[in-house]
Amino acid sequence: MPGENLSRDEARVRAELLSVDGYEVALDLRSAVGGPDGDGDGTSSGPRTFRSVTTIRFRTARAGASTFADLVAPSVTAVTLNGQALDPAVVFDGTRVALEELPEGDNVLVVDAQCAYSRTGEGMHRFVDPEDGEVYLYTQYEPADSRRVFANFEQPDLKAPFRFEVTAPEAWTVWSNGAEESRDGEVRRFAETKPISTYITAIVAGPYHYVTDSYSRTFDDGTKLEIPLGALCRKGLARHFDADDVFLVTKQGLDFFHDNFDYPYPFGKYDQAFVPEYNLGAMENPGCVTFREEYIFRGKVTQAAYESRANVILHEMAHMWFGDLVTMQWWDDLWLKESFADFMGVFAMVESTRFEDGWITFANNRKSWAYRADQLPSTHPITADIRDLEDAKLNFDGITYAKGASVLKQLVAYVGRDAFLEGARRYFKKHAYGNTQLDDLLSVLAETSGRDMTAWSRSWLQTAGVNSLTPVATYDSADRITELAVLQEADGPQPELRPHRIAVGLYRRAADGDLVRYARAEADVAGPRTVITELAGAERPELILVNDDDLTYCKVRFDEVSLATLRAHLGEMTDPLARALCWSALWNLTRDGLMPARDFVSLVLAFSGRESDIGVLQMLHTWTRTALTHYAAPGWREVGGRALAEAALRELRNAEPGSEHQLAWARFFASVADSDTDFQLLSGLLEGSARIDGLDVDQELRWAFLSPLAAHGVADESAIDAELARDDTASGKRHQVRCLASRPSAAVKAQAWAGVVESDALSNALVEATITGFAQSSQRELLAPYTDTYFSAIERVWAERSIQIGVIVVRGLFPALQDDPATLAATDAWLTAHEDAAPALRRLVLEARDDLARALRAQQCDAAASGTAV
Secondary structure, eight states: OTTOSOBHHHHHHHHHHEEEEEEEEEEEOGGGSSSOSSSSOSSSSSOOEEEEEEEEEEEESSTTEEEEEEOOOSEEEEEEETTEEEOHHHHBOSSEEEEEEEOSEEEEEEEEEEEEOBSSSSEEEEEEOTTTOOEEEEEEOTTTOGGGTSOBOOSTTSOBOEEEEEEOOTTOEEEESSOEEEEETTEEEEOOOOSBOGGGOOEEEESOEEEEEEEEEEOTTSOEEEEEEEEEEOGGGGGGOOHHHHHHHHHHHHHHHHHHHOSOOOSSOEEEEEESSOSSSEEOOTTEEEEEGGGSOSSOOOHHHHHHHHHHHHHHHHHTTBTTTBEESSGGGTHHHHHHHHHHHHHHHHHHSSOTTHHHHIIIIIHHHHHHHTTSTTOOOSSOOOOBHHHHHHTSSTIIIIIHHHHHHHHHHHHOHHHHHHHHHHHHHHHTTSEEOHHHHHHHHHHHHOSOHHHHHHHHTSSOOOEEEEEEEEEOTTSBEEEEEEEEEEOSSSOOOOOEEEEEEEEEEOTTSOEEEEEEEEEEEOSSEEEOGGGTTOBOOSEEEETGGGOSOOEEOOOHHHHHHHHHHGGGBOOHHHHHHHHHHHHHHHHTTSSOHHHHHHHHHHHGGGOOOHHHHHHHHHHHHHIIIIISOGGGHHHHHHHHHHHHHHHHHHSOTTOHHHHHHHHHHHHHOOSHHHHHHHHHHHHTSSOOTTOOOOHHHHHHHHHHHHHTTSSOHHHHHHHHHHTOSHHHHHHHHHHHHHSSOHHHHHHHHIIIIIOOOSOHHHHHHHHHHHOOGGGHHHHTTHHHHHHHHHHHHHHHSOHHHHHHHHHHTSOTTSOSHHHHHHHHHHHHHTTTSOHHHHHHHHHHHHHHHHHHHHHHHHHHHHTOOO
């Protein structure tokens, strides 16, 4: 829609003209209930709507200027500017309210609109619980969807205080950023917020289950801080909600950030809402943080799941300072909040909670996201060039989050922990409730560290790509190191060699067979070749691990001796972080087509059963499925798949009964099951005729077992519907939709395709479930006809659907399973013929093309290992 995609230049011009003194927003949400469950409001056709009345008090810098307010709404009833009524038909075009000939100084704009409830997770999302028919509402705005709920100036650097008034059914509870100040029947009024950006305002409303607690802190000067805590979820999830653990992590995090930031939490209360059909992991709305409800576990999960939830809680809490108190000026500097929150979330978790091994998960899991993103054609510097809101939407990626966090970890190694934290403290005090750019942070870090941050910033923040570090050693006749050098390489369109602070570890087998470190040295690596002088004279190692302790961001490579040691003895490596780093390095070799996929699978078969870290084990399971599906030569997939299924079943039976390792192997076995014998066992476990000692087949595990049975045609529609009858909940519905779409039938695939491409009837969560079911690796031939259909549809989908749904469809339905040169050629043909397509759409297709090309290169590497052609 014209005007919906706000540009950086437009935002800059508006920020130069305006300053905003405050918002008063009145929402009438009573229309959320009653009428049919579809889009209509029960009285008219079209989308279900609610009344939104916004009063904006703002000042202009010069007389006679013109600008606009943002509003995406089906209709506007009235617009008043400085007491003068304006014709909505003239000033409102569907996305903007034109404001012409403004006087200098104070202005008051009032917009009375009918805004639409959302089913895509953007704006005011409305969810009807299939379990009990209750309606639940919540908002999600980042980067720019608050304009779907109320008129505003939708850009991060026009901060202002907000007052919300919400009219809602009397039986409901309503939450916003501020505490509820008063209530008169159905009308709730909330305390005015501190100056914040539009995208972090929030409303949550409905018959939610709500639990309360409190946090208190007495500071050195004797002042006391009291923070009311709340946690909420749908009533249907209340029996599963472990709010005590959420509050425990919350209090531990508040202690950590108060200890280290020297700036009291500034936003009053701290509610945390776990909401349905959420597109993100969570959102840092001050005082009213929202999370995806999948963080409430309906069945048994591993400690990795609890660690992940704790990390997200602390990530969002870090945003209260990095992002909410101090906010980037424009989305170019999105990293100023996301990279810091990603880093500080792990930092706080490791130092203040029971999850002391969080850096292992970060090295093994989070950084793999960054490595992938940084090798795509869309790679970009951490400080990105964000031209408009579509660019911003796609830059919530592995570079902005995980690479940025990795670089901050490197920065702490570079300037020291104390200097880094003191820089943060000064940054908060200097820029509280304001907006910043890169230089604002660098200046305080230069003050506290005494280092010139310019060169570091240019190398790490303003260039793209990932470096590879490889050890090269020479030895004397006594088997001692004469020289150990680290070679640095860079790839990509603009290769950049960077300064790295690294640790190099030397490992060998001890008398008991364990592979242990016996020497370590830290060094600054710069340029193409750096000699590690401290390790000269050390005894010959069996393994040299560069970036030991994971201080920097790089791809680790091995010399031939080290690689041979890992092939034979990776399972004997005792240090879990070092072992995780080695697994990550081996996976990068596989992705880069330097190690055959079958070799990686063989290593997993040989050593994963001994992996003690549950998060690493589950990551290995994910990587191995990817290796088999995308990187293995087609002729070896059946052999490799059978070997994986047999190994998974063996490990499942050998695992300690009732352990989280047993659970992880059970889920992995289900995901790779491929024979009648496998399916008989899964069916028996569902029916109760088969049993594995200690394995509790709860409802979530039942769906995990049913999924492969549906995808291989063993379970039909009646079996899937019967399972839904056992679990007639929102979660059960998503599982059912996924299983139905996974069945191996041309008619099923056609129905699934039409449901997400030709119709907008499904919610965001059910669109995702349908696509996940549609794309089954065992159904390549069945999916082949959709390659041409995909390329003929995506530009229309992008134009007609919201950006969130557009991203889900374009990414999820790309024909990645048609991994042959013809699909690559079809992708190139579309890109050539659509050079004028929306840049964000082209980016998604370019990224999918790159993944496909990488898969074909890896398959060639794997085929060469067996002496066959792909």
